[in-house]
Amino acid sequence: MLTGSVQAVKSIGKGLFSGITGVVEKPISGAKKGGVGGLFKGMYVGAKGLAIKPVAGVLDGVSKLTEGVSNTIDKDTSLQTSRMRFPRAFYGKERIFKSYNMSHMYVMNFLMNKNPKKYSDLTLLEIVFLDQKQKNQYCLVLTLERVFLISMEKKSIAWKVKSEKMKESFRSEDGIEIILKKPTKAIPVSEIFGVIIHFFSNKLR
């Protein structure tokens, strides 16, 4: 748009300048070529130019300006097609506004894409990134509805459980164990611990 504006001003200026100088130049060049007759002819051409050239310059300027605006709009539309960052998540039932955390939003966006029907309305409470020294990094997502353990390396959900199904949790040597109220189906486990899948176990491993 800036280029268009500059060109518009240039065109108007050029039109005005050409119109004004023509009033003086045309009679002189006319007189040189055709004497008194040429002088009058030059005066006529110069006067005509004074009326027409600035108008032509203005019209040309408007055309350049609209071209610039059009180009800017086209450019803006292409920019809007890609998202600059993940949508913000709010925390808790009260939907508390916290400073933007890129990793949190990345994880929430991952869940939402995984299952938009189930995971788009989760009430996020907190996301904890587990030991970074481990080969496969995990993050724990606590929502009011479900708790997820996500493998960051595999970009997959290691396990998930409904929050209301949790009975208690306790600290063990390797981490935190969660006891469920009722036995549940097999839950995939992390490979780093080589734990066998426990069918109908009420212990979330």
Place this chain on the structure above:
Amino acid sequence: MIPCKDSNKKTEIYTLLHALHEVVEDTLEKKRIRD
């Protein structure tokens, strides 16, 4: 199992899970009374 060896982080997770459990149980209890 939530794999975590860092004891500070373990405490943090334990506290969060405990708080979540309390909130969920409280909500379920209210729902039971209401029904």
